[in-house]
Amino acid sequence: MADIDALVAELTRAEKLSLVRGTTDPEGTATGYLPGVPRLDIPPLRLVDGPLGIRAEGGRATAFPATLATAATFDTDLARQQGAATAREARAHDQDALLAPGVNILRVPHCGRNFEYLSEDPVLASGLSRALVAGIESEDVIATVKHFVANNQETHRTTVSADVDERTLRELYLPPFRAAVEAGVGSVMTAYNRVNGTHMSDHERLVGDVLKDEWGFAGYVVSDWYGLESTVGAANAGLDVEMPGVPSGPDDPGEEFEWPDGIPDGSRAGLFGDPLADAIDHGSVPARRLDEMVRRVLGQLARIGLLDDRDRPGELDTDRHRDLARAVAARGTVLLDNDGVLPLADDADVALIGPHIYDAKLGGGGSSETTPFHSVSPADGVTARADGAVATARGIPEIENVSLFDLLPFVDSGHEADDDSGHEADPSLDDAIAAAEDADIAVVAVRDATTEARDRDSLALPGRQNELIEAVAAANDRTVVVLRTGGPVETPWREDVAAVVEQWYPGQADGAALADVLYGDRDPSGRLPVTFAPEESYPASDERRFPGEDGVAHYDEGVFVGYRHFDAEDDEPIYPFGHGHSYTTFEYGDATAVGDATVEVAVENVGERAGREVVQAYVRPPAVEGIDRPEREFAGAQPVRLDAGESRTVTLDLDELAFTRYSDGWTVDDGRYTVEVGRSVADVRSTVSIER
Numbered sequence: 025m026a027d028i029d030a031l032v033a034e035l036t037r038a039e040k041l042s043l044v045r046g047t048t049d050p051e052g053t054a055t056g057y058l059p060g061v062p063r064l065d066i067p068p069l070r071l072v073d074g075p076l077g078i079r080a081e082g083g084r085a086t087a088f089p090a091t092l093a094t095a096a097t098f099d100t101d102l103a104r105q106q107g108a109a110t111a112r113e114a115r116a117h118d119q120d121a122l123l124a125p126g127v128n129i130l131r132v133p134h135c136g137r138n139f140e141y142l143s144e145d146p147v148l149a150s151g152l153s154r155a156l157v158a159g160i161e162s163e164d165v166i167a168t169v170k171h172f173v174a175n176n177q178e179t180h181r182t183t184v185s186a187d188v189d190e191r192t193l194r195e196l197y198l199p200p201f202r203a204a205v206e207a208g209v210g211s212v213m214t215a216y217n218r219v220n221g222t223h224m225s226d227h228e229r230l231v232g233d234v235l236k237d238e239w240g241f242a243g244y245v246v247s248d249w250y251g252l253e254s255t256v257g258a259a260n261a262g263l264d265v266e267m268p269g270v271p272s273g274p275d276d277p278g279e280e281f282e283w284p285d286g287i288p289d290g291s292r293a294g295l296f297g298d299p300l301a302d303a304i305d306h307g308s309v310p311a312r313r314l315d316e317m318v319r320r321v322l323g324q325l326a327r328i329g330l331l332d333d334r335d336r337p338g339e340l341d342t343d344r345h346r347d348l349a350r351a352v353a354a355r356g357t358v359l360l361d362n363d364g365v366l367p368l369a370d371d372a373d374v375a376l377i378g379p380h381i382y383d384a385k386l387g388g389g390g391s392s393e394t395t396p397f398h399s400v401s402p403a404d405g406v407t408a409r410a411d412g413a414v415a416t417a418r419g420i421p422e423i424e425n426v427s428l429f430d431l432l433p434f435v436d437s438g439h440e441a442d443d444d445s446g447h448e449a450d451p452s453l454d455d456a457i458a459a460a461e462d463a464d465i466a467v468v469a470v471r472d473a474t475t476e477a478r479d480r481d482s483l484a485l486p487g488r489q490n491e492l493i494e495a496v497a498a499a500n501d502r503t504v505v506v507l508r509t510g511g512p513v514e515t516p517w518r519e520d521v522a523a524v525v526e527q528w529y530p531g532q533a534d535g536a537a538l539a540d541v542l543y544g545d546r547d548p549s550g551r552l553p554v555t556f557a558p559e560e561s562y563p564a565s566d567e568r569r570f571p572g573e574d575g576v577a578h579y580d581e582g583v584f585v586g587y588r589h590f591d592a593e594d595d596e597p598i599y600p601f602g603h604g605h606s607y608t609t610f611e612y613g614d615a616t617a618v619g620d621a622t623v624e625v626a627v628e629n630v631g632e633r634a635g636r637e638v639v640q641a642y643v644r645p646p647a648v649e650g651i652d653r654p655e656r657e658f659a660g661a662q663p664v665r666l667d668a669g670e671s672r673t674v675t676l677d678l679d680e681l682a683f684t685r686y687s688d689g690w691t692v693d694d695g696r697y698t699v700e701v702g703r704s705v706a707d708v709r710s711t712v713s714i715e716r
């Protein structure tokens with residue numbers, strides 16, 4: 025391993041500064057770039073988006089499902105595989121650091137980036153964060169966990185202050201980042217927002233004291249793009265690298281450009297250039313701080329083999345990556361309702377209806393956009409799988425797509441729009457109704473449209489999709505609705521249809537994974553990582569909380585986010601956390617405790633077909649005078665595949681976070697903890713006590 029200290033000692037001041045401030049990649053592929061120091065054989069460092077696949081300018085890569093779909097598998101091993109595969113594709117594109125995973129808690133159901141994140145629950149989000157990071161890092165690519173911290177909305181994201189108490193930070197918002205550090209993440213990206221009034225890039229307590237000192241994070245802290253608030257404040261708080269470091273703006277520099285809400289001012293670049301040199305010369309930033317910044321960067325280059333020319337071949341669009349993209353999409357698909365209409369008979373005559381049935385739903389808008397080599401639309405996938413007739417109809421006009429890049433006329437997303445011509449010109453609702461009337465089954469595929477830098481203004485399906493669903497359901501009482509959304513949506517027609525399936529954003533394998541589940545080739549094993557409820561019932565429905573007032577989002581719901589809130593309000597959501605049906609039936613034995621942090625339970629598949637269950641555990645703490653705790657907290661899950669008639673004892677290791685609470689330090693109250701084991705937060709099959 026290179027002698028970092030010796031290298032730092034040899035570097036000139038100018039060379040050190042070149043290692044902490046981004047510049048333009050001469051090859052034009054990287055999202056962020058550090059030029060290296062050829063004189064000392066220090067190679068460049070290339071950073072690239074994103075959580076759903078590689079967005080290398082002009083390059084194509086596997087479009088994996090949105091990480092919210094990965095989360096819906098509750099399968100950390102699968103998440104690790106996805107992390108590793110994405111990292112291999114980064115290397116194939118000659119990139120060294122992946123700007124992923126995004127692990128912010130789903131506090132606001134409208135948030136435009138929920139699709140890039142993991143869960144409303146900190147234990148589930150932490151387990152997946154740990155797995156994704158471990159997968160990425162296992163391929164000698166630097167993972168970049170983001171956006172540190174409390175970046176839970178896109179509205180006013182570059183100015184809003186998240187006012188959140190210490191207990192809530194510790195118990196809810198920080199754990200997924202702490203898990204990433206424990207998994208060896210090489211980089212942490214600070215968020216655009218403020219926390220309790222201080223900009224995250226200047227946040228000495230959270231970046232310096234908590235992340236670096238308390239957790240022992242040894243990698244580098246990188247700003248979000250144009251997300252540096254100051255030179256001195258950031259350097260002294262613990263920021264190590266400014267990205268992208270070079271200004272961006274309209275081609276005509278003289279043009280007055282009004283930066284839209286949620287878009288950082290691209291002219292604010294170079295704060296870690298001369299201004300940092302001046303700050304050091306004037307003593308407001310110690311020279312040793314620059315050395316530490318450089319040491320942290322070089323330490324990561326050394327760790328991934330960049331300083332010793334380690335062979336790091338990549339892998340791009342291989343069969344195993346395509347198969348993995350399809351498996352994650354299918355495994356993350358959640359069967360929300362089913363009256364028995366699913367799985368489809370091979371020979372069923374199907375009417376496939378929806379404004380976007382001819383294009384795969386790859387992901388949401390923004391920096392996570394990926395351009396795949398190929399993709400499978402719902403129409404392609406269902407037509408290829410069906411033995412019966414498949415009639416297709418759009419029914420209504422397409423939903424307006426949204427993307428961050430539409431707000432930045434001078435930035436190329438690098439995203440190549442697929443050619444979507446060659447299908448029926450003007451959609452006709454009558455045609456869709458006629459197709460539904462003539463078919464055994466009507467499948468209506470609908471979607472929302474979300475993007476970085478914008479939050480949804482409603483949880484209703486956009487456009488005339490609800491109208492389409494109602495019209496088709498009236499024409500055929502065996503109607504299946506397939507949701508492709510970046511988070512919870514309202515389902516006013518759910519009592520009028522035979523089945524509801526949630527695919528999230530399934531990525532390139534879209535139609536193939538959909539057919540896998542609709543025809544029962546794969547059991548729908550997805551479970552909800554986020555609660556579906558009426559829009560006004562979420563804790564964030566209070567404007568003081570979201571989008572906030574006078575620049576402040578008040579997190580005064582505290583730890584009561586998601587199912588914790590609905591439990592506390594005794595308010596039954598539409599589809600609860602952890603919910604998801606299978607095509608078979610599972611029965612549970614009596615759970616038993618093994619020690620004080622593990623439970624075991626026998627699970628049997630009593631149905632006629634193989635299936636995959638996600639066995640879940642929740643911990644109910646003892647009541648403590650004056651302490652307001654959630655009624656129960658998710659403590660872990662174990663996916664298990666069982667053939668018809670097969671029974672297996674499943675072991676669940678309970679995350680300590682579900683037992684502890686934070687009050688000027690972590691504490692576990694003495695007393696009896698009830699562990700609930702079952703299929704969801706609302707479907708408990710067995711309980712067992714653990715004394716602490």
Ligand code: GLC
Pocket residue numbers: 055073074123170248249391
């Ligand atoms: C964006 C995003 C971040 C992304 C970065 C580079 O603004 O917030 O997630 O990795 O800039 O594109």
